[in-house]
Amino acid sequence: MNVFLHVLTQNILPIMLVVSFGYLLRRRLALDSGTLSSVIFYILSPCLVFSSLATSNLPADELAVLVAFSAVSILVTGGLALVLARLLHLDRAALATLLIVAMFVNAGNYGLTLLQLRYGDEGLARGVVYYVTSTIMAYTLGVAIASLGRVSWRATGQRIVRLPAVYAVLLAIVVYAFRLPVPAPLMNGITIAGSGAIPLMLVALGMQIADMQPEADGRLVWPAVGLRLLGGPLVGIAIAALLGLQGAGRSAMIIESAMPAAVINLILAAEFGLPTSTVARIVVFSTLISPLTIAAAITVLGL
Incomplete structure (x- = not known):
């Protein structure tokens, strides 16, 4: 119990506090969350990805294993969602909704912050691998699932090439693989910008939650929340073994796999005509409950 309370108060409570700042800013001052999200998406997040990967001391073989874990865990969770969808006799829109909220988690705003607080740069460097892999899959496989045939592969490819994080990953891999020197002023600037990504991600998360409208048919909500918060870490444990x-x-991979549903799922739902109110409820409820399930997972597994 002491470990559980320590994780809850020392590692997760600070995250929720910063999220609440964003929530209050949006509710009280009506600040524009879209502008902040764009700054994070186009500048700060790619800088974080580049600075973390390019300067990483992770051996190449470990990096490959972490990428494999990330991709396999997302796909296996999607497989479990398909089984659950059959049991619930879901229609096509509900199936797509369940798949995306189960597969794509809040690995950035929430996951990276928790890993940095608990494990420092060592945990952050590994968490970034999951975050990058998940982001790329969300904008490729996630788009394909959300569209369910309504968007061509060509259109999907056009979306991918507009992702700043993709270019950050490619450049970081080149620098990492060949150990290319990056001029100190440039690298320092990128690192400073990247270090601002995590706190602003949390503020943006709070602002996005404040914008969500929770009215929806609740029949899909709790099965989806249960699959994400309970099935996710179980899949992570199995694949890590x-x-x-x-x-x-x-530790980093299991914790990332235990994260709540990502806000990006709401963007996919709005873009492709899925029930946004249902997705919003799943994101909100999984985020609010996750401190208990994640603290329990860390305590039980000794992470």
Whole structure:
């Protein structure tokens, strides 16, 4: 119980506090959340990705294993969502909704902050791998699922090439692989911008939650929340054991797989005509309940 309370108060409560700042800013001052999200998406997040990967001391083989974990865990969770959808006899729109909220988690705003607080730069470096892999899959596989045939592969490809994080990843891989020197002023500027991404991600999350309208048919909400918060970490544990992950890598990957549904799912739902109010409820409820489930997972597994 002492470990559980320590994780809850020392690692997760500070995150929720910053999220509440964003919520209050949006509610009280009606600040524009879209502008802040664009700054994070187009500038700060790519800088975080580049600075974390390009300067990473992770061995190439561990990096490959972390990417494999991230991709496989997302796909396996999607498989479980398909099974659940059949049991619930969901229609096409509800199926797409369940798939995206189960597969794509808040690995950035929430996950990276928690890993940095709990494990420092060692945890953050590994969490960034999950975040980048998840982001790329959300804008490729996630778009395909949300559209369910309504968007061509060409259109999907056009969306991908507009993602700043994709270019940050490619450049970081080149720098990492060939150990290319980056001029100190440039690298320092990128690092400073990247360090601002995490706190502003949390503020943006609070502002986005304040914008959500929770009215919806609740029949899909609780099965989806349960699959995300309980099924996610169980899948993470199994895949970590299968891939032989140990230490900080195992802890970071399991914690990322235990994160609540991502706000990006709301963007996908709005873009492709899925029930946004249902997605909003899943995101909000999974985020509010997640401190308890994540603290429990860390305590039980000794992460």
